[in-house]
Amino acid sequence: MSVTNETTLAELQAAESRLLLQTYERYPLLFVSGNGVHLRDEHGTDYLDLLSGIGVCALGYNHPAINSAITTQAHQLIHTSNLFYHRGTTELALRLTELTGLDRVFFCNSGTEAWEAALKLARANAEMLRSEGKHIGTRFIALENSFHGRTIGSVATTHKAKYREPFMPVMPDVVFVPANDVAALRAAFSNEVCGIALEVLQGEGGINPVTDEFLTVARELCDSTGALLLCDEIQSGMGRTGKWCAYQHYSVLPDVTTLAKPMAGGVPIGAMLCTDAAARSITPGMHGTTFGGNPLAVGVAIAVIDEIKRAHLLDHVNSVGNYFLAQLRSLQSKHDAIKEVRGKGLMIGLELHSADLAKSVLGEMLKRHIILNRTHETVLRFLPPYLITTHHVDQTIAALDELLTQHIGSQFSVVSSQERK
Numbered sequence: 001m002s003v004t005n006e007t008t009l010a011e012l013q014a015a016e017s018r019l020l021l022q023t024y025e026r027y028p029l030l031f032v033s034g035n036g037v038h039l040r041d042e043h044g045t046d047y048l049d050l051l052s053g054i055g056v057c058a059l060g061y062n063h064p065a066i067n068s069a070i071t072t073q074a075h076q077l078i079h080t081s082n083l084f085y086h087r088g089t090t091e092l093a094l095r096l097t098e099l100t101g102l103d104r105v106f107f108c109n110s111g112t113e114a115w116e117a118a119l120k121l122a123r124a125n126a127e128m129l130r131s132e133g134k135h136i137g138t139r140f141i142a143l144e145n146s147f148h149g150r151t152i153g154s155v156a157t158t159h160k161a162k163y164r165e166p167f168m169p170v171m172p173d174v175v176f177v178p179a180n181d182v183a184a185l186r187a188a189f190s191n192e193v194c195g196i197a198l199e200v201l202q203g204e205g206g207i208n209p210v211t212d213e214f215l216t217v218a219r220e221l222c223d224s225t226g227a228l229l230l231c232d233e234i235q236s237g238m239g240r241t242g243k244w245c246a247y248q249h250y251s252v253l254p255d256v257t258t259l260a261k262p263m264a265g266g267v268p269i270g271a272m273l274c275t276d277a278a279a280r281s282i283t284p285g286m287h288g289t290t291f292g293g294n295p296l297a298v299g300v301a302i303a304v305i306d307e308i309k310r311a312h313l314l315d316h317v318n319s320v321g322n323y324f325l326a327q328l329r330s331l332q333s334k335h336d337a338i339k340e341v342r343g344k345g346l347m348i349g350l351e352l353h354s355a356d357l358a359k360s361v362l363g364e365m366l367k368r369h370i371i372l373n374r375t376h377e378t379v380l381r382f383l384p385p386y387l388i389t390t391h392h393v394d395q396t397i398a399a400l401d402e403l404l405t406q407h408i409g410s411q412f413s414v415v416s417s418q419e420r421k
């Protein structure tokens, strides 16, 4: 077989089913290009993309700032290795430390690698404190419904059993507590703990925010022993919630944060940022990566940050996000099928009462050429490009309204259960 521009979706499906490790369940859609907030399939049909490649394509598709950074960088340098200097590392680190309020950066290539670095830093920090005579253990506290990635370390702090249990033993010494259960957090904490790990706004777990009180208590507990507070901002960071980091909606600064998904608009990159105090525990050779911080990825990340600033996209995310949330809430007052609307900025979850209905609505939205996804069974998740406008929101709300109205008339639930067969 050879793949050409004429190769059909069905042919690709057949080929992938025997060529690829079967890790993904894909939607039967084949995209060939994208522009702005739209993806185009092989028949030339445009889809409104409210998922942006799982929160990655924050500047949408075919963005001139990203295209130009890639071209410029390709003509200069793509890779040098971490044995040498290039200017981009300093330039991006200056921006990221300013945006996050943290002191130092470690660059890597994905979210899970950034999180892995955060876990290793917490262990190294505890080891350093022990060498200074303090009593501190190796345990992590993580939250129920968390998602932190898929390596043996990262997945150990990820709550979902399906992701963890086939690979046992994963990294030991992790306990999970229910999010926002301050008593459970206090009870789980002791000087055996080297880090408290959380997403201030859980993504995969269904768009669940932590409370002010919970985050404040987590900070105080860490301060009482020298354990590190690790905030995973891989999904919620880089402006997604209307601030550079979601923890900036609270009055707490973590010791460590992780960034990845939208950092370079789809070019793989991740970053772990930390305080000077925690960074003392790392010396040359202890940790590293071949590709991390390479000139191409770094150059694009700089362009993404500069474009978010130039186009005032944080303000835009706030205003269009508030509009989206308000429209969804008025939809909720109309449709009993909606359980809750949650989120901040352009990280939004619409929880329905039934997983089947959520699945059907998602399928029907795709048929109307609007892309979103479903997480935690019952939650429809929106992570659109920062460039969407109220016009795109109105289009989405109208489609959802129509679908949920049909559902009440129940023709739609009948149709979709037949189609599922």
Ligand SMILES: *Cc1c(COP(=O)(O)O)cnc(C)c1O
Pocket: 110, 111, 112, 113, 115, 147, 148, 149, 150, 199, 203, 204, 232, 233, 234, 235, 236, 260, 261
């Ligand atoms: C996506 C995600 C990760 C993992 O990132 P990858 O780039 O897929 O490895 C970790 N934490 C959170 C909160 C995420 O959303």
